[in-house]
Amino acid sequence: MRRSLVRRGTALAVSTALLVPVLAACGSDEKGDKSDKKDGSTAQKADELVIYSGRNEKLIGPIIEKLEKATGTKVQVRYGDSAELAAQILEEGKRTKAGLFFSQDAGALGALSGAGLLAKLPEKSLNKVDTAFRGGEGDWVGVSGRSRVIAYNPDKAPKAPDSVKDLTKPEWKGKVGYAPTNASFQAFVTGMRVLEGDDATAKWLKDFKANGAKPYAKNGAILDAVDKGEVPLGLINHYYWYEKAAEVGTDKLKAKIHFLPGGDPGALVNVAGVGVLKDGGQSAAAEKAVDYLLSAEAQQYFASETKEYPLTAGVASPVAGLPPLASLKAPKIDLGKLDSLQKTLEMIREAGMV
Numbered sequence: 001m002r003r004s005l006v007r008r009g010t011a012l013a014v015s016t017a018l019l020v021p022v023l024a025a026c027g028s029d030e031k032g033d034k035s036d037k038k039d040g041s042t043a044q045k046a047d048e049l050v051i052y053s054g055r056n057e058k059l060i061g062p063i064i065e066k067l068e069k070a071t072g073t074k075v076q077v078r079y080g081d082s083a084e085l086a087a088q089i090l091e092e093g094k095r096t097k098a099g100l101f102f103s104q105d106a107g108a109l110g111a112l113s114g115a116g117l118l119a120k121l122p123e124k125s126l127n128k129v130d131t132a133f134r135g136g137e138g139d140w141v142g143v144s145g146r147s148r149v150i151a152y153n154p155d156k157a158p159k160a161p162d163s164v165k166d167l168t169k170p171e172w173k174g175k176v177g178y179a180p181t182n183a184s185f186q187a188f189v190t191g192m193r194v195l196e197g198d199d200a201t202a203k204w205l206k207d208f209k210a211n212g213a214k215p216y217a218k219n220g221a222i223l224d225a226v227d228k229g230e231v232p233l234g235l236i237n238h239y240y241w242y243e244k245a246a247e248v249g250t251d252k253l254k255a256k257i258h259f260l261p262g263g264d265p266g267a268l269v270n271v272a273g274v275g276v277l278k279d280g281g282q283s284a285a286a287e288k289a290v291d292y293l294l295s296a297e298a299q300q301y302f303a304s305e306t307k308e309y310p311l312t313a314g315v316a317s318p319v320a321g322l323p324p325l326a327s328l329k330a331p332k333i334d335l336g337k338l339d340s341l342q343k344t345l346e347m348i349r350e351a352g353m354v
Helices: 011-018 057-071 082-095 106-114 164-168 183-196 198-210 219-228 238-248 283-293 296-305 335-339 341-350
Strands: 048-053 074-079 100-103 141-152 176-178 233-237 256-258 269-276
Touching: 048 057, 048 082, 048 283, 057 074, 057 283, 057 296, 082 100, 082 106, 100 106, 100 283, 106 183, 106 269, 106 335, 141 183, 141 219, 141 238, 141 296, 164 198, 176 219, 183 198, 183 233, 183 269, 183 335, 183 341, 198 341, 219 233, 219 238, 233 238, 238 256, 269 283, 269 335, 283 296
Parallel strands: 048 074, 048 100, 176 233
Antiparallel strands: 100 269, 141 233, 141 256, 141 269
16 A cells, blocks of 8 residues: 655745756765665665655545556655655655656656656657647656636626736736746746746736735635635636536536637646656656556546546546637647746746735
């Protein structure tokens, strides 16, 4: 049976630490960290796998149990914030305990890929997922997707704007909720930086803040505020609305959501994904886990339980009313480039958002 080795850490501090260059060159020098390989990495039995997971235990615990049964692999899971765990892997280097990294977002996977710590995945695994949702180096792959949307209250805002750039206009002054400390908002800002440059993004952040945007701690709190009419609009991920609708009933939910057109930065589709650690000594077990997470059973689990998009070709979402992934007008972006989180956090702070 899997064991939970650690809980989620503090996201903001460790996210900043993620991209400190010195970590990429560091190994673990702790006394008592024994190795039985000449290169310093740790040996692992073929039927055992250690997963460092940025997705929480409540969410993926059930699918990990199914993975164990389907692959015959004994799994241990270390839970934490995705950026924290990526930093840990960078620090551990060749002595890493992890065989598989399961990240909440593409940025942390991109950071490990850039440091050369992820192994190339078999083509048969990569080819199950569209190239837009996997690493350009072929060393990580998305397993579920989520789209950024604008939630709106029809009583307060009969029509949502078609671009996040419109949210700095006077007509939306004090009328937009957002979550500046949330990883999804930060990924969206990083995506805007990749698409439009730092200067344009910094200006948008400052103008958005100056226009009275209201901060919340989480996406769910934003959706609740929009539903109650506390704010007319809110920036969230799509699945929060579908989860709430499943919980209370669509007829009981005042809030609606708008998928932005035209490749707008606010329509970013990000992924949760996995990568096999090159020095984890668990490649065979890790590759089996990757294939299971891309299987129809696992994809249907994510689609049904979290209302995210399944990414494996041929697997459709069972969620009523959810637009097909192929129909979304998301910006074209290399998701691996969402790894420059430190600069994004600096810009968010400079804009006075945190």
